[in-house]
Amino acid sequence: MPTGTILVADDDAAIRTVLNQALSRAGYTVRLTSNATTLWRWVSSGDGDLVITDVVMPDENIFDVLPRIRKMRPDLPVVVMSAQNTFMTAIRASEKGAYEYLPKPFDLKELTTIVGRAMSEPKGRPASPAEETNEHIPLVGRSPAMQEIYRVLARLMQTDLTVMISGESGTGKELVAKALHDYGKRRNGPFVAINMAAIPRDLIEAELFGHEKGAFTGAQARSSGRFEQADGGTLFLDEIGDMPMEAQTRLLRVLQQGEYTTVGGRTPIKTDVRIIAATNKDLSHLIQQGLFREDLFYRLNVVPIRLPALRERLEDIGDLVRHFFMLAEQEGLPSKQIDQAALERLRRHRWPGNVRELENLIRRLAALYPQDVITTSLIDQELSQPAPSSLNGEDASQNLGDSVERYLNGYFDNFGEALPPPGLYHRILREVEYPLISAALAATRGNQIRAAELLGVNRNTLRKKVKDLDIQVIRSSR
Numbered sequence: 445m446p447t448g449t450i451l452v453a454d455d456d457a458a459i460r461t462v463l464n465q466a467l468s469r470a471g472y473t474v475r476l477t478s479n480a481t482t483l484w485r486w487v488s489s490g491d492g493d494l495v496i497t498d499v500v501m502p503d504e505n506i507f508d509v510l511p512r513i514r515k516m517r518p519d520l521p522v523v524v525m526s527a528q529n530t531f532m533t534a535i536r537a538s539e540k541g542a543y544e545y546l547p548k549p550f551d552l553k554e555l556t557t558i559v560g561r562a563m564s565e566p567k568g569r570p571a572s573p574a575e576e577t578n579e580h581i582p583l584v585g586r587s588p589a590m591q592e593i594y595r596v597l598a599r600l601m602q603t604d605l606t607v608m609i610s611g612e613s614g615t616g617k618e619l620v621a622k623a624l625h626d627y628g629k630r631r632n633g634p635f636v637a638i639n640m641a642a643i644p645r646d647l648i649e650a651e652l653f654g655h656e657k658g659a660f661t662g663a664q665a666r667s668s669g670r671f672e673q674a675d676g677g678t679l680f681l682d683e684i685g686d687m688p689m690e691a692q693t694r695l696l697r698v699l700q701q702g703e704y705t706t707v708g709g710r711t712p713i714k715t716d717v718r719i720i721a722a723t724n725k726d727l728s729h730l731i732q733q734g735l736f737r738e739d740l741f742y743r744l745n746v747v748p749i750r751l752p753a754l755r756e757r758l759e760d761i762g763d764l765v766r767h768f769f770m771l772a773e774q775e776g777l778p779s780k781q782i783d784q785a786a787l788e789r790l791r792r793h794r795w796p797g798n799v800r801e802l803e804n805l806i807r808r809l810a811a812l813y814p815q816d817v818i819t820t821s822l823i824d825q826e827l828s829q830p831a832p833s834s835l836n837g838e839d840a841s842q843n844l845g846d847s848v849e850r851y852l853n854g855y856f857d858n859f860g861e862a863l864p865p866p867g868l869y870h871r872i873l874r875e876v877e878y879p880l881i882s883a884a885l886a887a888t889r890g891n892q893i894r895a896a897e898l899l900g901v902n903r904n905t906l907r908k909k910v911k912d913l914d915i916q917v918i919r920s921s922r
């Protein structure tokens with residue numbers, strides 16, 4: 445039977461009663477109060493082994509009291525409950541050092557599990573997570589569409605539910621998956637991402653589940669898979685629609701049984717992984733075509749989140765532009781402003797590449813133009829250029845070196861007497877690498893092994909480049 449004293453603060457008498465019953469039944473001594481002043485009096489006189497508290501109380505907001513509690517008794521776990529189910533409440537709770545955040549209404553069983561865990565943990569663990577939260581809010585945008593997303597995310601924050609994120613390419617699916625991990629209860633565990641479209645189909649199972657030595661030609665040693673690497677954390681399965689059938693069957697079995705075997709292995713391995721999947725394809729369409737298992741779909745689609753395309757939330761463009769200029773500045777690029785007409789011009793664009801397209805545009809504007817204020821004409825110029833390469837000479841027969849030279853002359857001219865920002869070598873190589881790798885992948889229909897051969901680079905190098913340069917790999921059989 446557990447022991448210890450729990451201090452409960454909530455101005456709602458019904459909640460106090462319910463918590464009193466549940467926690468007393470579990471064996472704890474419970475003290476109840478309806479205000480923050482009494483709570484603080486107890487805490488400051490050394491009473492209690494754990495606090496459960498509401499956020500808004502008649503005399504004070506708990507977020508103002510929490511820093512004092514953390515300072516005076518850093519070992520005292522504080523569980524914060526709130527009916528204000530916003531992304532920010534969840535984040536603020538962790539920022540202020542709460543042990544856990546529970547959106548109301550919550551499951552009593554979950555609460556007693558959290559209490560049990562907190563009471564049995566060794567004292568002296570570092571004041572909870574997220575030092576990064578102060579300076580950086582991951583998801584930008586205040587449009588109604590994004591607010592709806594935040595509401596869902598806040599509700600999901602303290603759960604381990606499987607989430608399926610859908611949305612066009614570049615809408616922020618991976619970012620949302622990362623936010624769910626970083627601010628959720630698995631944040632101290634690993635976040636492992638795997639993109640089904642970026643891995644040769646016949647290697648996907650080995651990548652996911654690991655393989656034994658000699659399991660297939662080339663398997664010279666045992667290798668761990670992403671499930672093992674993500675143990676205790678989150679596994680992000682990107683482009684899930686590209687998962688081959690056999691791997692789907694295997695994944696389904698893991699989701700049903702909570703264990704898996706490596707490729708070539710026999711011993712079942714228990715897994716403790718939270719799954720977040722993402723797709724930019726219509727999975728119901730793939731199910732109809734027999735390319736995606738319906739039973740797997742239902743297992744993954746426990747909580748569906750659909751991310752809006754950027755053209756559905758054009759009101760966020762101003763915030764996003766400021767955000768990306770700020771990021772560019774942090775990377776050492778010059779500070780820029782944008783005028784109102786240019787912003788309007790951006791709002792008229794269709795954004796087929798969504799936020800990624802906007803981000804890349806802002807980066808180019810910050811890196812390539814000396815002007816402090818970005819105007820419509822610059823935007824027009826950029827949006828009319830075929831992205832992302834700017835190296836295309838009008839004359840295709842010209843050699844590449846000439847094109848680059850011509851491009852660089854124009855580039856330096858843009859700065860007049862001044863020099864362009866530092867880092868030119870890598871920026872230019874990146875500009876060349878992108879079309880080069882994209883062309884090799886297109887020519888090999890997305891087969892990275894063949895593309896690596898064609899380019900004469902190592903397969904892992906190519907995979908890394910594809911990731912770093914954010915290249916879309918589209919596999920086609922024909």
Ligand SMILES: Nc1ncnc2c1ncn2[C@@H]1O[C@H](COP(=O)(O)OP(=O)(O)OP(=O)(O)O)[C@@H](O)[C@H]1O
Pocket residue numbers: 582583584585611612613614615616617618619620682724767799800803
């Ligand atoms: N709401 C947002 N706020 C700030 N940055 C964002 C937002 N949405 C997307 N981004 C940025 O846009 C880029 C693309 O996002 P991300 O990679 O998450 O998209 P995706 O939907 O996973 O794309 P794909 O389907 O092509 O993999 C990233 O650099 C990300 O940081």
